[in-house]
Amino acid sequence: MVDALKKNPSFKPRKGPVFLLILDGVGFGKYEDGDAFRQARTPNFDWLWNNCPHTTLKAHGTAVGLPSDADMGNSEVGHNAIGCGRVFAQGAKLVEEAIRSGAMFEGATWKKLVKNAVDNNGTLHFIGLFSDGNVHSHIDHLKAMLEQAKKEGVKRARVHTLLDGRDVGETSALEYIDPFEDFLASLNADGVDYRIASGGGRMFITMDRYGANWDMVKRGWETHVLGEGRQFLSAHEAIETLRKETGAIDQDLPSFVIAENGKPVGTIEDGDSVIFFNFRGDRALEMTAAFEEDDFPYFERKRRPKVEYAGMMEYDGDKHVPRQYLVSPPSIDRTVGEFLAASGITQLAISETQKFGHVTYFYNGNRTGKFNEELEDYIEIPSDVVPFEWRPWMKCAEITDVILDAFAKNKYRYIRANFANGDMVGHTGVFEAVICAMEAIDIQLGRIIKAVKEAGGILIVTADHGNSDDMYEHDKSGKLKTNEQGKPKAKTSHSLNPVPCIIYDPDYQGDYDTTLREGLGISSLGATVMELLGFIPPEDYDPSVVEVKK
Numbered sequence: 336m337v338d339a340l341k342k343n344p345s346f347k348p349r350k351g352p353v354f355l356l357i358l359d360g361v362g363f364g365k366y367e368d369g370d371a372f373r374q375a376r377t378p379n380f381d382w383l384w385n386n387c388p389h390t391t392l393k394a395h396g397t398a399v400g401l402p403s404d405a406d407m408g409n410s411e412v413g414h415n416a417i418g419c420g421r422v423f424a425q426g427a428k429l430v431e432e433a434i435r436s437g438a439m440f441e442g443a444t445w446k447k448l449v450k451n452a453v454d455n456n457g458t459l460h461f462i463g464l465f466s467d468g469n470v471h472s473h474i475d476h477l478k479a480m481l482e483q484a485k486k487e488g489v490k491r492a493r494v495h496t497l498l499d500g501r502d503v504g505e506t507s508a509l510e511y512i513d514p515f516e517d518f519l520a521s522l523n524a525d526g527v528d529y530r531i532a533s534g535g536g537r538m539f540i541t542m543d544r545y546g547a548n549w550d551m552v553k554r555g556w557e558t559h560v561l562g563e564g565r566q567f568l569s570a571h572e573a574i575e576t577l578r579k580e581t582g583a584i585d586q587d588l589p590s591f592v593i594a595e596n597g598k599p600v601g602t603i604e605d606g607d608s609v610i611f612f613n614f615r616g617d618r619a620l621e622m623t624a625a626f627e628e629d630d631f632p633y634f635e636r637k638r639r640p641k642v643e644y645a646g647m648m649e650y651d652g653d654k655h656v657p658r659q660y661l662v663s664p665p666s667i668d669r670t671v672g673e674f675l676a677a678s679g680i681t682q683l684a685i686s687e688t689q690k691f692g693h694v695t696y697f698y699n700g701n702r703t704g705k706f707n708e709e710l711e712d713y714i715e716i717p718s719d720v721v722p723f724e725w726r727p728w729m730k731c732a733e734i735t736d737v738i739l740d741a742f743a744k745n746k747y748r749y750i751r752a753n754f755a756n757g758d759m760v761g762h763t764g765v766f767e768a769v770i771c772a773m774e775a776i777d778i779q780l781g782r783i784i785k786a787v788k789e790a791g792g793i794l795i796v797t798a799d800h801g802n803s804d805d806m807y808e809h810d811k812s813g814k815l816k817t818n819e820q821g822k823p824k825a826k827t828s829h830s831l832n833p834v835p836c837i838i839y840d841p842d843y844q845g846d847y848d849t850t851l852r853e854g855l856g857i858s859s860l861g862a863t864v865m866e867l868l869g870f871i872p873p874e875d876y877d878p879s880v881v882e883v884k885k
């Protein structure tokens with residue numbers, strides 16, 4: 336447990352709470368075309384921006400612990416940075432390094448899984464997100480593991496491909512599948528038999544999160560493990576056929592099983608080894624539970640093979656899930672939540688299901704538990720289980736209802752919330768729906784501004800990364816890309832754009848400079864929250880955006 340924070344005698348805490356509002360996926364776009372945030376009518380946000388101290392914060396690449404500045408931000412690294420006030424080398428980088436240095440293949444887990452497959456004359460399976468998005472996974476990690484498996488004598492490997500279209504181009508699956516088939520062909524000599532065995536869109540099978548829709552995981556289990564589902568001769572054929580039939584973009588494509596003479600080529604059997612090759616945990620935890628849990632109430636597994644199972648990383652540092660993993664996760668410690676709990680601060684964390692773990696699990700450094708049961712409340716508003724372009728307002732009003740009630744009762748000193756709209760609707764690629772999402776959020780901002788003023792609190796409006804600000808694809812020269820119909824090509828992934836940081840402090844006492852520091856990243860929000868609660872942040876925290884008089 337960390338020590339309590341020292342109080343700053345020259346800062347008089349306000350009457351009401353400090354409220355950190357994370358507008359998930361809302362940044363400042365580079366292009367006018369496709370910037371739904373800029374084009375939406377947002378009078379309340381505009382009022383805040385025009386009347387309150389503000390700055391922009393970096394939310395991508397090295398500023399959030401990713402390998403390079405070409406990497407867009409994402410919720411995991413974003414909330415980790417916001418919640419721990421510093422930048423840690425993140426999963427994408429740690430796995431890359433473990434492969435480059437060879438440490439992954441010297442580790443006990445890799446050795447055990449390979450030995451298990453070899454000794455049992457079994458199969459080494461890989462399940463994961465099949466792209467180079469570098470948010471949950473990277474295809475290069477998969478390729479490196481297959482090459483190494485061959486070197487170490489694994490004769491049979493099967494790959495279960497979750498098609499992306501969400502962190503990469505919306506219909507880019509074949510750009511990964513086709514070269515990968517060539518890559519597998521190059522390995523398939525000397526009695527080696529490596530193949531794709533199954534697949535489907537990541538939002539249709541396997542990669543649910545936070546218990547929002549267990550049916551997705553059930554369909555994934557049937558596809559990867561049991562080999563049940565529509566059969567095709569190849570992944571290429573499956574994708575082309577399913578696209579024609581459904582018109583779905585990659586993330587939503589139905590599942591498929593690769594079969595020969597009516598027999599699936601890669602069901603998962605007793606004695607096999609399974610690697611879930613995503614390094615990010617939120618969307619890996621449910622399938623991991625299906626493999627690991629004896630007591631599993633979510634769906635009927637029908638058959639649960641006895642396998643050696645490992646994740647790419649430890650996904651939950653509190654519960655130690657999965658039991659085996661290949662690379663140690665970032666050692667995120669001394670988080671804002673832990674310091675505030677040690678300092679006796681009452682806290683509310685709230686969001687809807689889709690982002691609930693973001694303001695709890697990710698914010699607390701990939702731990703599910705609370706630091707102090709008495710001081711902390713975590714509230715989840717159930718998300719809709721429909722395509723979000725049909726309900727772009729999502730649950731921002733219901734979340735605001737709870738927050739306003741907390742304000743009225745002055746129940747907490749620190750509140751943090753996440754509005755999912757900019758991101759979840761942004762990922763659909765439906766521009767008009769994103770405009771509606773932005774305007775829905777803005778209506779709630781109006782209610783919040785009023786409540787903060789009445790309570791005498793401080794509101795910090797920010798985001799974890801961009802998305803809604805960049806809804807159309809542009810080429811390298813900045814030219815708008817168009818589809819076959821001549822319409823702008825939708826972009827479903829996050830952006831590289833900076834995010835807002837606004838401080839609304841209606842009872843401002845002159846105790847900090849209203850010109851905020853420039854050039855910082857979202858990790859600076861950790862110290863900012865602490866300073867605005869009247870504490871002196873730990874020395875190794877990244878600087879706060881406010882310069883508080885000491």
Ligand SMILES: O=C(O)[C@H](O)COP(=O)(O)O
Pocket residue numbers: 359408409410411470471501502618758762
């Ligand atoms: O998991 C997802 O939905 C996307 O890959 C990334 O979105 P998030 O980082 O905002 O959750």
Ligand SMILES: [Mn+2]
Pocket residue numbers: 359360409410411413758799800
């Ligand atoms: Mn996010």
Ligand SMILES: [Mn+2]
Pocket residue numbers: 360410758759762802829
């Ligand atoms: Mn997202």
